Amino acid sequence: MKLQVNGKVRELDVEPDMPLLWALRDELDEKGTKFGCGIAQCGACTVLLNGEPVRSCSYPVSAASGQKVVTIEGLANKDKLHPVQQAWIDHQVPQCGYCQGGQILAAVALLKRKPKPTDQDIDAAMTNICRCGTYARVRKAIHAVAAKGVRV
């Protein structure tokens, strides 16, 4: 089957019910997307599917075939970081960093849908779990991107 990842069409010879995360990490060697809970609860495995966040650990690869998959590796425009990635650096958001790829992609999707989110909007949309507890800085960085008014 064919899978479009970060703008490149990749050929895969896998079972259709293989989780998208497995296909990305083990078949395509894209290791930026992380395995967390494996049951779509924590969000470490978040990728964007046609711009919408999905939890790739519980998403069959066949359902993603023919659609646009963006992982954390593909968010920057070559060397130019995405504004959300830049805000994550500016506000020193990550601690260990394991969940942050998912956090960033979820934030991108939120800001696309709602360019000026309130704290409540952020809390409702950002259901990704961070064991280090970086939530306060996640919120701050999202507000910072919104305040700049850049299109994400």
Place this chain on the structure above:
Amino acid sequence: MSSTDQGVRQPDRRLFLKTSATAAAGLSLGFYLPGRSDANNAPRLNAWVEVRPDETVVIRYARAEMGQGSMTSAPMLVAEELDADWARVRVEYATAHENLASKRAYGDMAAVGSRTIRQSQDYLRKAGATARHLLVAAAAQQWGVSAAECTTAKGRVMHAASKRSITYGKLAQAAARIEPPKEVALKDPKNWTLVGKPIARVDIPDIVTGRVRYG
């Protein structure tokens, strides 16, 4: 524990070690010193600092980075005493292989109990100060002046009386041939310019682009 882009950086380092072994590259204070035969005498050696001809200062980090930030703060201690230009510092992990090859120059390489800074600050500062000493000695030799008259800042050695200044990268090769001192003076903390300041973590750019590896 995380590590960054091993696949990309290791060949670079191997190439560097190969070239430094033929005395063609920069200052590698450690067990790969060009022309040195006392590689087994690990306690006297400094495995932490490399000054490359392009002015990049590579500082090794020999503990785990798990979000506590010591991959940034421990190299800051080296850079402080070295008077390196922090913007040109690149932090790289020391490997277990290097540790064994150097009779454990990097110690137990453990990050535990908030001990990284407390346990390693003395030898990290000495590593930076020793490297600085060699670079100053190399400049003084080149200029025919006393090392005591030279000062350092931001990756340069300066000699105020003759208004001369030279970068670390240009001195590295000569500095690597000088015998390191057994004792070296450390800065008075009141003169610190880097340590104690809020500095952005060196590993965050790799986190936000998905390049950091965990394992």
